[in-house]
Structure formats: C-alpha cells, structure tokens
Amino acid sequence: MKYLYRLVLGLGLFLHCSLQASLQLGSLFTDHMVLQRDMPIPVWGIAEAEATVQVSFGDQVKRTTADAAGKWMLRLDPARASFEAQTMTVQVLASDDATIELSDILVGEVWICSGQSNMQFHVNSVPELKALTSQAKHIRSFEVKRTVAFSEQSTCEGEWVDSYPSSAVAYGFAHFLQEQAEVPVGIILTAWGSSSLEAWMPRDMVATVPHFRTMMEKFDADSVTRRKIQSILDGPQPWSKSDDVFLRRQANILYNAMMAPLAPFASRGLVWYQGERNTQSMHGMVETPWFSYNSGMLKYGDALKEWMLRYRQEWGRDDFQFLVVMLPGYYKALETGPQGDAESPVTHSWAWMRESQLKALDLAHVAIANTIDLGDEKNIHPRDKLPVAERLALLAARDTLGLEITAEGPMMQNVEASEDSLVVHFKHASGLTTTDGNAPTAFWIADESAKWVPATAEIRGQTVVLRSPELKRPLYVRYAFAGKPNVNLVNGSGLPTYPFRTDSFQP
Template sequence: MTRRPRKSGLVRSAAIICLLVGLGPVTGVAEVSVASPFTDNAVLQRDMPLPVWGKADPGEKVTVEFAGQTKSCAADSSGRWELRLDAMRASAEPRVLQVSGQDSKRSFANVVVGEVWICSGQSNMQFAAKSVPEIRVLERKAKGIRSFEVGKTVAFTEQDRLDGQWVDGPPSSAVALAFAYFLEEAADVPVGIILTCWGSSSLEAWMPRDMTESVPHFKTMVEEFDADARTRDRIAAILKGPKPWSQADDVFLRRQTNILYNAMMHPLAPYACRGLVWYQGERNTQSMFGMPKEPWFSRNSGMLKYGETLGQWIQRYRTEWQNDQMHFLITMLPGYYQEMPTGPKMGPEHPASHSWAWMRESQLKAGELGNVSVANTVDLGDVKNVHPKDKLPVGQRLALLAVRDTLDEDVVAEGPVMKRVERQGDHLVVHFDHADGLTTRDGEAPSGFWLADDSEKWVEARAELKGRTVVLRSADLAKPLYVRYAFVGKPKVNLVNEAGLPAYPFRSDSFAP
C-alpha cells in the first residue's frame, strides 16, 4: 500500500481555519467542495462549454463525470479548481453529476440540460407570481421549468458561496415565471431560472468594486461607503444579529452600494447560462442628473448616465462569466409618473416633463450593444403604481426576444422601431422598421406623437397611418422639425404591428433636458 505524504503545516493550518470559521469539519483531508450553483435538480446550459469549479486541497486531483464525460484537473495553490465539460445537447433525462477528490465524492441527482437564464433586478423582478392571476395559471401548467433562488444578503467582499438550491419547479417571480413558461413552450427543452433580485436596489448595488476604475460616480459612491464607519458598523451588526431582519434593516441593506453583487451575484460566475434578464431602473430614476446630496439612497447614476453605466456593467459581467456572447434582456420601465424636482412640471402625458421617458431612452442606449435586447413595455404600467400587475405581457415579450435573438427562430419579437424622420414642408413622415401590418389597437388614429420646431415648444400632432409610415401635422406649426413619440411618463399609445407589439418610444430632437 502506498502511504500518502503528510500534509504540510500550511495545509493543516488552512484546515483548522476552515473549522474555526464554520466551513465544515476537518477529518484529515478537506472534502472537495463544488460551487453553490451545483445542486440536485440543476439545469446545465446546452450547446456551450460548462465550467465546473470548487475548492479542494492545493494540488489535489478533482474529477467530474456527467453524461458520459470524464474531466479532471488539479486544484491550484489557493485550493481552487475549475474545469470545463464539453458542450452538450439539451436533454430532459435526469442524470447524476459526480465530483470526486482524492478521498471524497459529491453526487448531484436529477440534473438535466437545457436553457439557463439569470433573472435579476429590483422589486418588479421580485414581484410575486402569486399576485398575478394570469401567471398563477401558468404556474399550474408549467412542466419543464426549474429554479434556483438566491438568498438575500450582503457582504463587504466578494464571496465564493451563496445560499440557494435548485428545485424542480418554477420561480416565485411573476416576470421570471412568465418568461420561463413561454421560452420553454417555444424551445421545448428544460428551462432553468436563477433568480437573484432585491427590491429597492440600484444598478450600483450590483456592480463589482473594480468598476470604480471606469465609472466616476461609482468611484465616489464606493469611497463614501468606505469612509462611512457608522453605515458599515450597522451593516455588520445586522448581519450578526437575528433573522428575520426588521423591515427597516432589510431596506437599509438592499439600498447599499456594491455589497449585493458581492454576496448575491459574484458566487454565480461563471455558471454557464444563455444570458441575464434585467428588470431594474426604478431606483435610478430618483434624479435626472445623478448623485444628489440628499437623501443618501438617491446617490446613483440618475437617468441620463444610466445607459452608459448599464453598458459598462454588461461588458463587465461578460468578463466575469468568461463569455463575450452572453445575452442581456433589458426590461424597459413601463408607464408611470413621479414629479421630478427638476424641469417643467407638465404632468404624465407631456414630453417636456422630466419623467421616466429619459430612463427608457437610456435603457435603449444599452440596447445598441451587441447581444442586448430591450423589451418594450411603454404601453403597460400604472400612472400611480410603481409596481403594476400587468407582468404577463412583460414575460411574453422577453421570451419572444430570447427566442429570436438567442435561439435564432424566425419570430416577430419587436414592435415598430423608428427608422428615419422625413421633413416635407408642413408635415413630418416617420418611417418604421418591424412595421408589417402597421395599425392601431383600437382602430383610431395613432396617438402619443408630439411635434416641435427650434422654439422647443411641443404641441400634440395629428397623426395619420400611411402604409409603413405615420404622417404628422399640427395647425400650430407651419414647419415642424422634430417629433417625440411616447416620450412621456405614462403615454397613451395605440400604434402596433401585425403581431400586436407596441411601437418603441423615440425622439428625433437633440434638445437637452
């Protein structure tokens, strides 16, 4: 029999430390561990290499077996190991994923292969499926959907592990469930949803700390957070204290900078997935220009800087996931109106008001990146309720985009998109893409169009459908120069294509807000 060499003092010390911090008992050799997203009932992403990773003794050989594949690697000097399984076709056949170390073995049962999406954001992503009757019906009909819901917490530094496990059933989120249902219906493969979201969270809450190098306002926010001993002490006390947290403590945690990413997103990377569905932005609408002095929880990008920041965030996540093709589905903020302290106060239907129209424009700016799609919800929402219940069409439209843009299916997934605006004397002609069967839902003239000249005074337009175009006039303007469509807080719009999908909001002017 070959005798194993004695472990070095360094390895013995590491084992003792693991015991002291509660990572598990030490019995001579540390058991091989596997990253948190690997549990029973997991869904693995089809058609792409699959990273599998975890911890073991430095230098220890780790072997992963699944679906006829056997791959091995050695843990590095820090004890981290990572290997990649070859890409596999979708399969609903339940199989066992086995991970073996030198003296230990982990097995995960009922593992399938299909489409995996992360669903993240704030309260409208968290919004419960049980609160939407139309989606509760889907929950009962769902067959091939599994979910992994990440426990809500924060951390001062990037974590390796998180709370959660795969279950053979749909997610609790209304939007995530509807998205998964229609995606599974179209793809006919298992669909796995990783739900990691928390109400009131800003984009900056989900940003890794190293983005301070490229995002100036985020650098300021992190520096302020680091210097705020009172806030950091309160966070530490909440984390050490009893659960459930009080409502005040819960809100305090989720409104912080960076620390949601550390605890609820970083441990997921680089779990193979098709992409990430992002329903967030309400928190960043608290100002137009960003970083107001008060209240503290309003310190973020604001609406105008959100688009550029979101684009950088997307690129950074692709780096984290080691996948420059990782797809992002952005959920446009729906109709709603809150009076802003800046700008004219003209109400929810006037394009001169400072409103969520500017946030939607920022979200569409991120859509200019490759492998990013924006689901149009401008016809949805509630003028007074920031948490509208019309979540079913949101999930449907996100799924249509995923089917077209990631599964390469020939489906109509977008409503009309402004292609160009033509000036013709006393009127403007708006030309659209994705405009087959251009019509209105109610059979009336198109609504939601406003015109202006260089005076920047906006007047409602009289609109007329002509083929794939809309012709705009106003008795108040002899020579209109610019048009805004649905560029208000809560627009009343009816323009759709033959698929019933609404036209995207736009403006042809470059006036500063």
C-alpha cells in the same frame, strides 16, 4: 459517498461537501440543477491543495488539479438538451477518494433573472400567471438568498428545486421560453427590491464609471454606515424592515454576495428588470435622501453598458445575452423640470430613463422588452406582468434560439421633413396599425423654438405622417416620451412602438 450541506457560520452560505470536508463544489452545483446546453460547462470548487479532481457527466470524464489554495475549475464539453435525469460525480483522486454525487440533472436553457422589486414581484400576485403554474413542466429554479457582503464571495445560499421560481416575470419568461424551446429551462433568481444599478456593480467598475468611483470612495470613508451594516449582519434574523431596506439600497455589496458567486456558471444570459431606484433624479448623485445617491436617469444608459461589458468579462463570453425590461408607464414628475401631466413630453419623468435604457442597444446581444403600453400611472408595482414575460420570451426565442419570429414592435428608423409635415419611417412595422382603430396617439412635434404641440398622425403603409396647424415647419418628434403616455400604435404582431425623440434639446 453521500454529501451534506454545511452551513458556513457568519456568511450564511451553503456548500456541497463530503464527509471528510475535503471536497466542496460551487453553490450552484446541487441536485436538480439545469445545465446550459450547447456551450462549455464550467465546474468548480475547492479541494485539498494540489489534489487531482475528476468530474464525470454522461460519457465525459474530465480531470484538473487544484491550485496551492485548493481552488479548481474545469470545463465539460457542450452537452445536448435532455429531459432525461442524469448524474454528475465529482471526486478527489486520492487515498480517501472524497466524492460528491449530484442527481436528477437536466440540460436545457439557463437564465439569470435579476433586478429589484418588479423582478421580485410574486407570481401569486398575478392571477393570469398563477393560473399557468399548473402547466409548469421541466422548469427548475435556484433562488439566491438576499444578503450583502463587503467583499466578493465565492459561495451563496440556495439550492436547485424541481419547481418554478417565485418571481412572476421570471416564471412567465421561463414558461413561454419553454414552450418555444421545447427543452428544460432553469432560472437563477437573484433580485432585491429597491436596489440600484450600482448595488449590482463589482468594485473594480470604479475604473470605468466615474460616479460609481465617487460613490465607493464615500462608502469606504463612511465608517458609521459600514459599522451599521456589519451590526445588521451580525444581529438576529429576520431583519427588521428598516434594516432590510438599509442593506439593499447600498452600492456594490449586493453584487458581492448575490451575483459574484454565480459566475461563470454556464447560462444563456441575464434578464434585467431594474431602473426604478435610479429615477429619483435626472443628473444623479443627489445627497438627500441618501438612497438617491446614484446615477440618476441621464447617466444610467452609459453606466448600464459598462455594467454589461463587465459582466461579460466575468462570464468570459462576449455573447452573454442581456434582456432588459423597459420601465413601463408610471407618473411622478421630478421637481427639477416642468410640471406637466402624465402625457407631457417635457416633464422630467420616466421617459428619460427609458431613453437611457435604450442606449444598451448600442451593444450586440442586447434586447429591450418594450412595455410602454403597460404599467399603472400611480402604482410603481403594476400587475400586468404576463405581457412582460411574453415579450422577453419572444426576444430570447429570436436572439438565442434562432427562431424567425417578430419579437419587437416598430422602431423609428428615420424622420423625413416634407413641407408642413414630418414622415416617420419605422422598422419592424409590417402591418402597422392601431389597437383601437383610431389615429395614432402620443406624437408631439416641435420647431426650432422647442415648443411641443400634439401632432395629428396618419398611418401610411409603414410610416406615420405628422402635422399640426400650430407649426408651419415642424422639425422634431417625440413619441410616447412621457411618464404614462396614451399609446395605440402597434405592428401586425400587436407589439407596441418603441418611444423615441429626434431632438437633442437638453432637459
């Protein structure tokens, strides 16, 4: 039986439904979808209470029974990657035999791409990536409509299309991953500019993230804000720019509308390009302006780890992969600290956010794409998105495809004090060199006085030796620990060295 899309008024959501409207599928189940290979595939929806629902895909036939509320879910067995279009049939085994048939389905690698404006940044604005779209084959996308909701939603508006995503980073990632995997790639894009980490948190994270609990208590008590949100949702569209900004800078309500409906759709993991909204303060919870009321840079790392663990619960997989884009070079000093320049290692700059982001590496199945050599000192929306996408794809190829490749630049392993010098030992440092043939830059050293001075750096094998005539006994190192450092240290694969500091001085 043919199906149609029914617009659910008030929520702006689409569901597949039969002519009898007695069978509905989750929003991600549409024609042209890509299913994740080599793992169980959840399929879910709504039918009549206690109805028997049957799903057929390939040579599989699975059945389940809807609960008293009509909700049902079953899991198909893992399927192999396939470029051959297949059909999925879902039917209620009853007198009316309500049926939905989905066509042109591929099986391959599926990733969710989320974050704020740099994830949303359009592929047409990056000529190098736009030029590659003519080669886009076997890449499909589902773009979630940007909206909010006060409670977790089970559906969202969008559909799978046989085309690449609009996001430059998401498309580039899919393009380079498809080259490595040689299977279809599906991208689920759910991103909204200037949104904070807290915007994408489920409400129950108040139990694990103290500052988020405070944020939600204030939100619940703020009847003016809640009425304004409801008024915008009830009003005409498109929204004004000010209303759009007002919605996307709130906590929790983006998750409710734009992420909750996606789980537990089978996918390899999530690419996360976010953090700029949380850089307006060091310690967070700044009352003015209101949209700076969030983690700040120092709390971000711990909150990010809790967020990842919570999403893994939502998807029911401990190996749900996270690929995080480190914030690239950009300079805007906070007024709370020393007012150095873009290369200062002590200014309250994005350096502290990058350090927080790197805390996520404490968890398994997490990787960080290093972008310290990219970005623009004055533009928070840099256009050099192609290398970001390439590095994300390398990490995915190594960590989820099992390819034996170099996917990371040098990472500090330990620092050895040697008389008047410090020797920095790195991992992933085969072929350690500089991009310009000059000595390594962006190293600063200090002694117990915490006075930081530029270091003279020399490469020795897979180490870098640091000295300064200003220090007799240096103790600590900060590398690329600045808003927009001038860096040149790479490994033999041309991948940049990760920023680090070895001191524990408080900002």
